[in-house]
Amino acid sequence: MAGRGEFGVEARGVTRSFGSVQALGGLDITVPYGQVTALVGPNGAGKTTLLLILATLLAPDAGLVRIAGHDVRQSPAEARDALGWMPDTFGVYDQLTVDEYLAFFADAYGLPKQERPRRVRALLSLVHLEDRLGQPVHALSRGQKQRLGMARALVHRPRVLLLDEPASGLDPRSRIELRDLLRSLAADGAAILVSSHILSELEEIADRVVLVDNGRTAGDHAMADLTGAEARVRWRLRSLDPGLLTTTLARVLDGQAGLEATADLPGGAEVGPLTEVGAAALLAELVAADVPVTGLAPAGSALESAYLAMTENRR
Amino acid sequence: MTAHGVGLMARQEIRTRLRTGRWKTLLAVWFVIVNGLGLLLRLALEASDTSEFGEEGVPMFGGVLLGVLVLTLLVTPALGGQSINGERERGTLATLQVTRLTPGDIALGKLAAAWGTGLLTLLLTLPCVLWPVAEGAVGLGRAAVVLLVIALLIGAVCAVSQAWSALLARSVTSVLMSYLTVFGLLVGTALLFMIGVPLTSERVDHGDHVHTNERTERVWWLLAPNPVVVLADAAPRLPEREIVIDGRVYERTPSSDPLGDLSREVRDIREGEKPYVEVNSATPRSTSDEYSRHDRRDKDDQKSVWQYGLLFHLALAGGSVALTAARLRTPLYRVPRGVRVA
Ligand SMILES: Nc1ncnc2c1ncn2[C@@H]1O[C@H](COP(=O)(O)OP(=O)(O)OP(=O)(O)O)[C@@H](O)[C@H]1O
Ligand SMILES: [Mg+2]
Numbered sequence: 001m002a003g004r005g006e007f008g009v010e011a012r013g014v015t016r017s018f019g020s021v022q023a024l025g026g027l028d029i030t031v032p033y034g035q036v037t038a039l040v041g042p043n044g045a046g047k048t049t050l051l052l053i054l055a056t057l058l059a060p061d062a063g064l065v066r067i068a069g070h071d072v073r074q075s076p077a078e079a080r081d082a083l084g085w086m087p088d089t090f091g092v093y094d095q096l097t098v099d100e101y102l103a104f105f106a107d108a109y110g111l112p113k114q115e116r117p118r119r120v121r122a123l124l125s126l127v128h129l130e131d132r133l134g135q136p137v138h139a140l141s142r143g144q145k146q147r148l149g150m151a152r153a154l155v156h157r158p159r160v161l162l163l164d165e166p167a168s169g170l171d172p173r174s175r176i177e178l179r180d181l182l183r184s185l186a187a188d189g190a191a192i193l194v195s196s197h198i199l200s201e202l203e204e205i206a207d208r209v210v211l212v213d214n215g216r217t218a219g220d221h222a223m224a225d226l227t228g229a230e231a232r233v234r235w236r237l238r239s240l241d242p243g244l245l246t247t248t249l250a251r252v253l254d255g256q257a258g259l260e261a262t263a264d265l266p267g268g269a270e271v272g273p274l275t276e277v278g279a280a281a282l283l284a285e286l287v288a289a290d291v292p293v294t295g296l297a298p299a300g301s302a303l304e305s306a307y308l309a310m311t312e313n314r315r
Numbered sequence: 316m317t318a319h320g321v322g323l324m325a326r327q328e329i330r331t332r333l334r335t336g337r338w339k340t341l342l343a344v345w346f347v348i349v350n351g352l353g354l355l356l357r358l359a360l361e362a363s364d365t366s367e368f369g370e371e372g373v374p375m376f377g378g379v380l381l382g383v384l385v386l387t388l389l390v391t392p393a394l395g396g397q398s399i400n401g402e403r404e405r406g407t408l409a410t411l412q413v414t415r416l417t418p419g420d421i422a423l424g425k426l427a428a429a430w431g432t433g434l435l436t437l438l439l440t441l442p443c444v445l446w447p448v449a450e451g452a453v454g455l456g457r458a459a460v461v462l463l464v465i466a467l468l469i470g471a472v473c474a475v476s477q478a479w480s481a482l483l484a485r486s487v488t489s490v491l492m493s494y495l496t497v498f499g500l501l502v503g504t505a506l507l508f509m510i511g512v513p514l515t516s517e518r519v520d521h522g523d524h525v526h527t528n529e530r531t532e533r534v535w536w537l538l539a540p541n542p543v544v545v546l547a548d549a550a551p552r553l554p555e556r557e558i559v560i561d562g563r564v565y566e567r568t569p570s571s572d573p574l575g576d577l578s579r580e581v582r583d584i585r586e587g588e589k590p591y592v593e594v595n596s597a598t599p600r601s602t603s604d605e606y607s608r609h610d611r612r613d614k615d616d617q618k619s620v621w622q623y624g625l626l627f628h629l630a631l632a633g634g635s636v637a638l639t640a641a642r643l644r645t646p647l648y649r650v651p652r653g654v655r656v657a
Contacts, residue, residue, distance in 0.1 A: 018650055052656050055413055059646035076646060077415070085413050091406030093327075095334035107323050108414035152410065 007066070008033050008082075008160040008191020009054055014063035015215075016049055023049040025215040026063070031191045033159070036182055038202040038223075039195040040303070041212035042311055047195040048088055050212070051164050054193070055085040068160050068191075081109075084158035086149050088165045088195075094138035098129060101137055102151055109156035123151040128177060142169045150178070154185075161185065161192040167201060179205045199303045203227060209303060211310050218310050223303070231302035234272030235279045237286070238295035242267050248289045252282065268295070273305045316419035324416060324424020325431070328398070332428065346439040349386060353379045353443025372452020373553065376444070377573030383440045384465050384546050385501065390436055391469050392493030395429035395476040397486030399639065404486060409656060418643035422636055426470075426477055433469040437462070457551045461574070464549045464625070468542045471628035471635075472497060478635035481642040484653040500542055508537040532587030536623065545624035547577035582617040 009031035016024040023046045031037045039047050052058040053065060056076040065072045068082035093101055102120045111119060124130045127147040132140065140148060146169050153161065161182075167175050182205055186192050196202050202209065203223060211219035225231065239245035249269055274282065283296050332338070356378050360371040402408040411421060444462070447453045476493035483489040511534035519526045538544050553572055559565075647656060 053646070055409075057409055057412060057645050057647060057656050058650070059648045072646060080413055080415065083413070085410075087406070087409060089406055090410060093331050093407060095331045100330075104323070104327055105410075105414060108320075108411070108416050110415050 006033065007031060008068055009162075009193055010064070010066040011050070011054065012064045014050065014053060014065060015061045016046075016053060016058065017061060023215055024053075024060070027212065027215060028217050029193075029210050029220075031160070031193045032208075033191045034186055034189050035207040036186045036192045036194060036205050038206035038209040039193055039212060040197075040199065040202065040209055040307060041195075041218070045212045046215040047212055048164055049215075051085070051087075051162050051193070051195060054162050055083060056080055081156065082158055083160040083162060084153035084156070085162045086153040086164060086166055088168070090149055092137045092140075092145055092148060094136070096137055097134050098124065098132045098137055098140070098148060099134060101148065102155060105152050105155045111156065119155065123154060126154070126181065127151045128174075143171055143174055146170060147174065147178075150181075159190055161190055163192070163194045165196055166194060167196055167198055175201060199307060200301055203301050203303050209306075211307065213310055219306060221306065226302035226306060229276050231305075232273035232275050232278075233302045233305045234270055234299045235274055235282075236265070236268060236270050236295070236297050236299035237293060238268040240292035240294060242269070245269055245286070245291050245293070248286055248291050252285050252289070270299050272299070273309070316417045316423070320416050320420030321424045321427065324420050325427040328425050328428035329431065332432065342435070342439060345390070345436055349383060349440045350443045352382060353440075353446070356382075357443075357446070370452055372447035372450045374571040374573060376447040376453045376458070377547075377575075379440075379443050379447075380461055380465070380546065380550075381543060381573060383437070383444065384468070384542055387433065387436055387440070387465065387469055388472055388497050388501065388542060389494075391429075391433050391472040392476045392490060392497055394432050395426065395473045395480065396490035396493040397480050398425045398429060398477050399481040399643070400484060400489055401480065401486045403484075403654070412643065412645050418640040418645075421643050422477070422481075422639040426474055426636060426639075429473040429477065430470045433473055434466055437465060437469065453553070454551075457553070461546060461550050464546050464621075467625065468545065468628060471632040472500075474632035474635035474639075478638045481639040484651060500540060504537055504539075504541040504544075508534055511537050530587055531584040535581070535585040535620065538581055538584065539620050539623040540627045541624065542628075544577065544581050545621045545628070547574040548581055548619055548621035549625065550574040550578065552578075578619075579617075581620050585618055585620055 007030045009029065011027065011029045014024050014027045015022070027046065027050060029037075029039075029050070039050070041047055049058065053060050053072070054067060056067070056072045056079050059073060067079035070076075070078040070082065072079050093104070096104065099117075099120050102123055103116050106116045106119055107113075121130070121133075124133060127150050129140075129144060129147055129151070132144065137145070137148065146166065150163075150166060153163070163182075167178055170178060179201070182192055182194065186207075194202070194205065203226075206223050209219075209221050209223060209226065210217060211221075237245060237249075246269060249271065253271065271282065272279075279296060283293065286293050353375070357371060357375050360374055360378075399408070402411070412418075416424075444458065448455055448458045472493075475496050476489070479489040479492045479496070480486065483492065512529055512531055515530055515533040517528040517530050519528055552575060650656060
């Protein structure tokens with residue numbers, strides 16, 4: 001694996017407060033090279049704050065933060081050279097054209113002059129904006145600006161990529177393209193940290209997921225564990241006789257803690273979290289009770305279930 | 316910090332500035348207003364014809380330059396008053412800060428762009444400034460010195476405005492503070508001086524009556540930072556001309572020279588007011604006697620004031636740039652109120 005150290009990002013015990021608000025309270029995270037790591041957590045959990053600290057913009061109150069092996073406090077310049085950062089909201093220089101915008105950042109990152117035009121073209125085709133060459137930035141749509149911001153973050157070929165909600169505002173095709181782009185960058189050995197609220201999508205992009213709640217690491221899972229047969233998810237049941245389904249479910253689930261059925265779905269109910277084995281057993285019981293079951297399918301994803309379980313106690 | 320970084324930032328700033336708003340229209344309006352005012356002043360001077368020897372060039376030069384100074388200083392806060400917080404508000408500052416550009420690059424590059432724009436506005440006033448020079452009323456040297464001083468003062472105000480924009484979160488507030496700073500320099504210093512004079516004056520008890528002596532030499536420095544004072548005092552003196560009255564030759568400076576008059580005034584203030592004494596009177600010479608030859612002639616021993624004012628402005632500019640760079644430094648330890656880093 002390329003580079004110093006095995007982690008693109010290594011953060012241990014990071015704390016940060018803004019006045020009386022503690023945004024981060026001892027957060028640990030590592031982002032290995034060659035993988036996409038997802039950062040997931042509710043609003044205000046501290047994801048953006050963490051990414052600002054990793055991007056060398058904000059100093060942590062305490063804790064150790066290394067980007068590509070460089071301590072962000074002692075050598076921010078080296079860390080900056082290694083990282084590409086895309087903020088959740090950002091502005092672009094509206095007065096410039098798309099290629100002038102990227103050429104400016106190529107220059108600011110110290111790319112040699114003769115290399116810049118080629119790099120700009122490569123980046124524009126990477127984010128599928130090549131037909132916008134020479135057009136003013138202010139004419140771009142929100143999603144196109146988002147893609148331009150992605151290109152800006154990649155301008156100096158960083159080995160560590162920090163993306164704060166990069167998919168917001170993207171159309172379905174652009175999201176798939178973003179997913180493919182991130183996967184290919186990871187395959188080339190980049191360490192990628194993505195924060196997002198779109199869990200179903202992260203399942204396809206990410207290799208690992210780090211759950212953050214209240215400024216702390218609340219979980220660190222390999223995506224394979226969450227999506228495998230052992231994953232506990234919620235299941236959606238459909239029946240020809242919803243009334244019978246509901247009463248039978250209430251009877252069957254009575255003894256089992258932590259499993260409640262939601263019966264207000266039209267023509268069905270939702271139960272869980274259950275593993276596949278548990279779901280099969282439940283189905284057998286329902287069939288034995290003569291409930292005309294027409295469907296049993298996982299509702300939402302394992303990641304969603306883990307996320308909901310984490311945030312459950314705050315309701 | 317590198318020359319390349321500063322240059323890159325300056326070019327970027329100028330490019331984005333030139334493409335926003337109606338710069339060409341604004342500059343054209345500025346050109347017409349300033350030169351129109353200069354022309355009107357000239358016509359007024361010719362109509363009244365108060366100056367001696369039919370020489371309107373000298374008062375025109377002084378009047379126009381004082382006007383140009385005040386007008387450019389009034390325009391300058393708008394140039395740099397939102398360069399940092401405006402960029403933060405638009406969400407582009409943080410993307411700059413994560414590049415190789417250092418805080419010094421950003422601060423100096425933006426300052427260079429603002430100053431350059433300020434110098435452009437100064438350049439557009441040249442027709443009416445150089446008219447008296449072309450006429451031969453004012454030497455090229457005097458014009459050059461005066462323009463250089465204005466250029467430096469514009470730079471200092473740009474730097475201060477930029478520091479305000481780095482200090483304050485909202486661009487509206489920082490532009491307002493920049494204007495207040497210019498107002499303070501132009502008017503506030505004079506007001507403070509006027510307040511300071513009675514406060515520092517000396518009561519002399521003559522037994523039968525009490526008399527107060529104004530001791531302006533104690534508070535002259537309050538006037539030194541005033542841009543008008545700096546400009547007038549730094550302007551080289553016009554050559555004295557000889558007048559023959561009743562067979563005697565007098566040397567006197569040209570009358571109605573606003574810059575020279577102002578300069579003599581502040582130098583007198585710096586020395587402190589002394590009672591008028593005949594130069595060749597028989598009164599015993601005291602140490603203060605050398606100051607007593609008071610007429611409209613230039614005194615070689617009069618101490619100038621402008622260097623203090625200019626030094627003040629240069630120090631102010633240096634401090635402002637340092638402050639701006641310090642506020643741009645990342646990682647940020649203390650996040651200012653009302654600021655989201657990105
Ligand atoms: N500059 C600031 N001043 C004061 N409080 C702040 C500042 N920045 C962040 N916070 C607080 O820190 C906490 C974490 O904010 P952060 O933006 O990191 O959340 P987030 O996980 O990115 O949320 P979201 O999912 O909504 O983007 C919040 O409670 C927020 O109010
Ligand atoms: Mg956020």
